[in-house]
Amino acid sequence: MKHYDIIIVGAGASGVFLSYELTKLENRAKVLMIDKGAPLEKRQCPIKKGAKTCVKCSPCHIMNGYGGAGTLSDGKYNITTQFGGDLHNYVGRDAAMALMEYVDEVLCGMGGADAKLYSTASSELKTIALRNNLHLLEAKVRHLGTDRNVKILGRIFDYCSDRIDTMFYTTITEIEQEQDGTFLVKTDKGEAFSCRDLVLATGRSGSKWISSVCDRMGIKQEKNRVDIGVRVELPAEIFKHITDDVYESKIVYKTDKYNDQVRTFCMNPYGEVVAENTNGIVTVNGHSYADPALRTENTNFALLVSNTFTEPFKDSNEYGESIARLSNMLGGGVLLQRFGDLVKGRRSSERRMKKCFTRPTLQATAGDLSLVIPKRQLDNIIEMIYALDKIAPGTANEDTLLYGVEVKFYNSKVEVDKNLETKVKGMYALGDGSGVTHSLSQASASGVYVGRILAEKYR
Structure with missing residues (x-):
């Protein structure tokens, strides 16, 4: 030894x-x-x-x-x-x-x-966000x-x-x-x-x-928190005025319907959506590159809803894993849906995806996220997308892509x-x-x- x-x-x-x-x-x-x-x-x-x-x-x-x-x-x-x-x-x-x-x-x-x-400390974006009930957190990036x-x-x-x-x-x-x-x-x-x-x-x-x-x-x-949400992908021009200014915009919104907090996370200008395997469960994330030759035409970021549980439930990670497993069961991995299809209550099919103007950077299974993500979290995400549309018009376009699920397991x-x-x-x-x-x-x-x-x- x-x-x-x-x-x-x-x-x-x-x-x-x-x-x-x-x-x-x-x-x-x-x-x-x-x-x-x-x-x-x-x-x-x-x-x-x-x-x-x-x-x-x-x-x-x-x-x-x-x-x-x-x-x-x-x-x-x-x-x-x-x-x-x-x-x-x-x-x-x-x-x-x-x-x-x-x-x-x-x-x-x-x-x-x-x-x-x-730096987001003195950004004009902070003022614009506040005027629309959105809160930009401060950081150097x-x-x-x-x-x-x-x-x-x-x-x-x-x-x-x-x-x-x-x-x-x-x-x-x-x-x-x-x-x-x-x-x-x-x-x-x-x-x-x-x-x-x-x-x-x-x-x-x-x-x-x-x-x-x-x-x-x-x-x-302590085991009581997990974040559940989607990875949003849209044309880079929609968020260009934000990403050129602060690159990583951590924006927090409190929903009207449930008074829950939703936040943006891991913004990737001109990046790509990727799948990752955590303990055998496939979830979604995003990457971006410094080399201009490796950039794409899209920007992606996560929208996450925090879930904190009280007694007697203690294993919040198992809750997040169960939702991710359901996505894997239905889609064989990552599910993909157009925002327009989601709000109209219909699944995204291969036929509809062929007409989509936003080209996905990750090959995923077209489907229906409402069959996977609980209603409360999904309502929060939809409300947040409409809120972001006020400071980045085009966020709520029909062809905005949503990949699911993204889960942030808090150890x-x-x-x-x-x-x-x-x-x-x-x-x-x-x-x-x-x-x-x-x-x-x-x-x-x-x-x-x-x-x-x-x-x-x-x-």
């Missing part, structure tokens, strides 16, 4: 920046990072190679592997505490912002310096693009490769804590390792795994202290896998934060 000082479970944003900081800062720690996904150069979605639909790779190349779910995303880093997680509640607001600014400096130093930094993001992560891996041992295609099957406080870690390859400090940084795709670990270790978790919020350490001494939980963060910037910042703590410990 091989011994390490630190084992990092997960090579997502938090794990990557934890390894970066441990490499940069002077310390004597021996470090191993384990991920169930592929190394960066092997992460290729079959759809990019010509597959018509998601073939349910195990593990999913979009969700797993070096860099985590953020690797093949559009590389959007939102520097803010208004959304994207609660890191500021643990480390303080000023410290959280400083950590995110530091992450931005690292990204720029690794090749992102020419990526534009947007660094958009790297999927292509540039992959190159930067490659440079970070190379920087850390001589200092950090890394294992891919490896799943941890068992974790035990010995009487002396060290951890015993076993893998599906029959290997065993021990360590003094264990960092759980599994990201969104590791939600069930980290919950099982916490249950066995007696660590408290159970793990009980941690101000150092992001659980009640089990030496076990840390950070990034999106901990439920503390929900964004690339905050997840990366949490990795830097714990990296500094552990570097000091092993000086």
Whole structure:
């Protein structure tokens, strides 16, 4: 059995920046990072190679592997505490912002310096939105693009490769804590390792795994929220005046009918809609690129309705999964519907889709989202589309495309202290896998934060 000082479970944003900081800062720690996904150069979605639909790779190349779910995303880093997680509640607001600014400096130093930094703070859009009962959240946004993001992560891996041992295609099957406080870690390859400090940084795709670990270790978790919605796709010209100004517009609306909050999420100008596989369930997301040659004629973004449950129901993720499974059952994966068909109460057929002026960037099954998404959430989404039409005329056009479903699983919020350490001494939980963060910037910042703590410990 091989011994390490630190084992990092997960090579997502938090794990990557934890390894970066441990490499940069002077310390004597021996470090191993384990991920169930592929190394960066092997992460290729079959759809990019010509597959018509998601073939349910195990593990999913979009969700797993070096860099985590953020690797093949559009590389959007939102520097803010208004959304994207609660890191500021643990480390303080000023410290959280400083950590995110530091992450931005690292990204720029690794090749992102020419990526534009947007800001919504003084945008005229904020005033226009308020006049229409829409609320634009404030953030600075660094958009790297999927292509540039992959190159930067490659440079970070190379920087850390001589200092950090890394294992891919490896799943941890068992974790035990010995009487002396060290951890015993076993893998599906029959290997065993021990360590003094264990960092759980599994990201969104590791939600069930980290919950099982916490249950066995007696660590408290909160499980009460999931976001359900659709991915909207429309001609880029409709949102051009917004995306050219702020790029990522986080707009929140409170519906008249139910008094529920609906928000835009992950806006991708000139991007493409993609399918992703989370624990065997196919949902939808969006990407965009920095290289003009890779851009499309459309913009896509999510519209999400937050669902928070009370007793006795506790497993909000299972609720979201059940809706996604229904979409997979009816559509064999992702369902697609024209907005005009939805409001008229009819399914989108192949015949109707052939007449559609908006060309879809993801091949999906034409169908009826009202058979999948609960009425309350669907009513909220329709009302939000009409609200957005006031600041971006054309949003409510008949040929606006809706892909379903998009589900944002909020990992159970793990009980941690101000150092992001659980009640089990030496076990840390950070990034999106901990439920503390929900964004690339905050997840990366949490990795830097714990990296500094552990570097000091092993000086």
